[in-house]
Amino acid sequence: MKKYVIYLLFIICSKQLFAQSVYLHSSHQVYSFLKKVEAKQLITNYRDAVKPLTRTDIAYFLAVVDSQKIKLSQVDIDLLNYYKEEFYQELKLMNLLSESDSVILNERWNLYSYKSGGAIVNGNFVGGYTYRDWAFDKNTRTRSNGLITYGYLGNNIGGYLYFRDHQQGGSYKDPSFRFSPEQGQLPVRYTSEHVEYDYADAQLNFDVPYVTFSIEKMSNVWGAGNRGNIILSSKPPSYPQVKIRAKLGEKAHFTYIHSSLHSELIDPVNSYITPFSSSDSTMRTIYRQKYLSAHMLEFSPINGIDIAVGESNIYGNRSPELLFLIPTMFIKSSEHYTVDLDNNQMFGSIDINLIPNYNFYGSLFIDEFSTEEFLREDRERNQIAFTVGMQAYDLIYENTNFLFEYTRLNPWVYNHKFPDATYQSHNYDLGHWVGQNGDLFYSGITYSPLFNLQLTFEYEKVRKGGKKENKYQYMLPTPEFLYSPTIIDSFYGLKARYEPIRDVVVDFHIRNTSFSQEEAIPLIEQFPKTKANYTSKFDLFLGIRYNYQ
Template identity: 30%
Template sequence: PFGHDFSSNQEPGRVSFHGSDSTWSEYDVGDGGIILFYPEGEFTVGKSNPIWGPGYTGQLLFSKKAPSFTQISIRHKFSENWQFSSVHGWLNSNIDDSTYLDVYGPHGGLPLIRKYVAAHRMDVWIKKNFRIGFGESVIYGGRGVEPVYLIPFIFSWSSQHDLGDSDNLQMFFDFDWAMKRLGRFYGAFYLDEWDFVDTFSDSSRSWTAYQFGAAISLPIIQNWSPLLRVEYTRLSPYVYVHRSQVNSVEHHGHWLGYWSGPNSDNFFSAVEFMPRSDIWLQLYYQSSRRGEVTDETIDAQYDHQSVEFLYKTYEGEVETRTIMGLKAAAAVNSWLKLELELYSDDWLQRLDKSGVGRTSDQKMDAVVKLVIGL
């Protein structure tokens, strides 16, 4: 999926292709759960996508890109200024467990190697309009649930050292700053497999991603609530991947975090208007670039060798996708909404279906949706 997919659209999970030319695909999606509310927070058992981070086009830690996954989570407010969140999730590794071969036989579907994610974060409101958040996450697998990762108040950094340092640990920080009559400013920083001792050395294994953005109120046509959005996201070649495949930051083969994946960046800008309370308009522009991540680049990063940003093995310019268009939404009534999108899509150096060559696509397209909410 990494080579062919290059969009923020959510993936459905397992997909079966039918027909001689595989033009028909079959998939199913099911989300749900139980939420127990109490005065200071909530406890959830369910299957969904947690969204952690302030980004508009996507988040660095948990986004809507990957299929939903089964999880238990808790959110607790210690006071008006302090909030703690924790989640433990069951992921799909896409790796067959060959130890069951004698049970299922060579032609039966094998169970998958187990894979999990555990994360916790603390959010602090310095002021009512200024929030900072920080926390940890860990991807692990190849065994059963680790009880220590179910204890939300223990640092995962220390726990994974006690377990042999075989898991994939991440740290993160984000902030939101809302300014009256000006807009909202936000950012996020993601640190994958932090090596404290080598942090400032040439052989540092501190692999990073970052995101900064703003939504600024424009001083024109005030009764239309004009808004300017700008956001930039950059992911180094080292994030989300791991020398042990089961520890990659993926679910069903799709990134849990930002949709463009490692060794990529994305710039987004838009102007929005609300000419009426029930009508929303957006003119947007998005430019995305992506290099390659290979077994060789992963080996290099663990050997403390530098991998150039937007590194690639093919000739020509780096893979680029530029999309610009118009989005509109109108509330027909209290339970029906109409959404429309018109856009142009210019995708250069796209990996073709054979997985070998590169091609380019240019198209104009439109999407119409009816959203029903009862």
């Protein structure tokens, strides 16, 4: 019966050859819910190695879960109904609302909603205020406001705009959110009292049968991971790109992007000085071009196993190359055509849900690797990163989630001899926020007594070594993992997330933290030491936010 229902839903959705697409930001809580029901084996062919997914894709999987909701706890049923109201428009567009749904459920409220003919537009305000009392006796206050709007036009056009303006004050101001998974920002104004920055995403999508074409400014989250992603992550500010996502039947997806990164490298040839007044002049600064080309193939060889493989290339200091505008080009071979001027990477991930209520996952990022010299300590230069993790749902008590995750990044991962070919944008690594020569262990236990309340007890330890001059990247033997000067940052504590009203979220955490950083060593790069070492001090955070992503 289960297979029949899923097959029927797939046929219904497949007949909609011109389905509109709007990608849902990767931070939305519905992704965690779908991960749980996948581990419970209520859905199959749910592939999330490339995020974000579209709202219509998510609505489809919610409909599949709804057909088997008898297997869910009451908390999860309440959460499912909550998400069905959130994606009511998409469920209705795909004819996936039952008669009882039309009576019981209410379409979510929007501050502004416009429907006429084939057009649907939704709009809402965005706002928030957060306060953090740091363990090193400083504090940060941040207020924000903005707007979000998204909608559909006809049968094949979808659009989205999200904007948020921030003012950060207090005794500690850090819009880069250094050494944390929070997205780094680009300050636009500094004063003695505060720093200002803004956040903006946008997308315009066009659908034809089985393929979605996009021009957008969005964050890519590729690979498996809960506390960071080693392939592509939301740590750097989002960047503009063109994207193609193709559905290759029920068992596979293919995604291609070509992105414009920011090199932070001044182009001395094209920069120039121009008169500003009779006595002054000003510099017109031009930055060197920098681009990312990447693709990923996701497929499900059997139910319960999802595999993704892909590659990428960073290149710069020239116009976009036609070679990298070919979505299906084998990027590794492009090194030969460009005479090894660029920076190629290969990567993959696996997601396993073969045991009910258990999810095992892993990702591998290969910057440089030699199979012949892998086991030779005097020869190996294996610049790789990997993540392994597991989640166990309802293991001891209903509505619980146990999470364990470990990530390691070898020295020189994301680096390159040419500064316009590093795996970075605006000097932020495109992958994991820990960066090269570091590792992270995270564990957490989450309990949800209500569908809109999550309580988590968590522990994390991060270690990060130094970074020598670039010449050592190409010398043998490779420096040992976590060479000095090292940083060790750890905490344990409680965090809570409560959503009393739709999209109004109250966040709180209290942590017992410890931090140590070795003294600087000449010619070895490390984060600047901005605070003294400490042991067992408390870190407090409280925030209230509306329509945050």
